[in-house]
Amino acid sequence: MTAPARDGSAGAAHRVVLTGFGVFSSIGVGAAEFAEGLRSGRSGAKPITAFDTEGFAHANGCEIVDFEPEKWIRNLDVAELGRASQFSAAAARMAVEDANLDVDVLREQRGLISIGTTDGESFDLDQLVESQIAHGPEKMDSTIARRVRAGRLSAAVAHELGLTDVEAVTIPTACAAGNYAIGYGFDAVRTGEVDFALCGGADAMCRKTFAGFYRLGTIAPELCQPFDVDRKGILTGEGAGVLVLESLESALARGARIYAEVLGYGLNCDAYHQVAPNQSSVARCMALALENAGVKPGEVDLVSAHGTGTKANDITEARAIREVYGAAPPRTISIKSMLGHTMGAASALAAIACSLAIVHRFIPPTINHTATDPECEVDCVPNEAVEADLRIVQNNGLAFGGNNAVVILGKYEEHR
């Protein structure tokens, strides 16, 4: 194996591949079950149990009801971790095992851990505030208080796996954070700054976010229906996706299974409005990603949309896609129809979904679809998955504040 250049000097640009996935979602745990959920169009929507929903006229979400962190977290005390950190640490452990990597070997290498999030441990903050209001600040639980820093989402991964020669960073760019985390890992592996990167996103259901979106009028009463003429908004979800990134040389040298190649990414921040997306900025972000990946729009076979199912997002995103791709854009799907909006985990789980789609040769459907909104002129592959040979896939992540991040993934081919 060629030792990676550590100085990022010219000629050190490595190809970057994905060799392991850790997945916690409401439609499947682990890459195999997740792929099956995506192919069959499974829905994770059900009544929320994570917090008291009294007073809300409707309260469906995409919760993970059977999460057993102890199965994955072996070194840390689970009670010392908030639910989002449990998700990230468990997903990282799963990703490393899925990549067939020996943790002892990783400990000798230089690595990056980048985990994106929207809410960090806001579920714990909900509990602390509730207890403060009811009983006073002196009654706040110190264990819960210790869990709340968002930095722990990535630090917990390092602690759990015993990785000391790593940068562990939590990226708080909300609903596009997973893609930001992958982009950061891509750069670090490509330049040879690190030997491996564990990248992704994690979020846990919380009352604060549900209530906030509810008040904005963007929570759907029952189902998430992206691009549908009758769509009514998002369903909040939870989970984590962690991806193992390594150089192609490293993957080939150890005979690793390669899911897909990261071809490039783009990100921008327009700060146009707190919550309203900006079409030209979203289009510019896609163009940046394509340029970074060295890909022409005509070469893209599928767009995994941010596709939240709100009126504003889906129209703006569909128009931005047509701005980049012209009158006949690639098929454009939203997996949020199935697993809800998992916030900081969303674009990481979507990147995994794109890779699984490439490997298993299918396009996941946009479920709950009755009729496409004439203002969202895309083929969203309604309700049923279709077989497809995908070579290049674009994964969109768009966040409040105009934080956009787009990742371009490719089928692994020896010559590119």
Place this chain on the structure above:
Amino acid sequence: MPTLTEERATKIKEIVCEILELEEDEVSETSLFREDHDADSLRAIEILASLEKEFKVVIDQSELARMVNLKGVYEVVAESAGW
């Protein structure tokens, strides 16, 4: 035509001015929140939410289109409350 007591009108104006960070003499019944007072859609939702709490009513979000000035807000609250 719904009726509005002076007490309720005063309370509504107080809520609106607090959220838009305005002095009460800066706002007339017909001055526009967005155009004249730099409000945005999030402030509008904040106004709606505060009115719902204060008067124990439910205001449909589609009414935001009418809640562009104090006069519109008075009417929507009065109708929603059945005054």
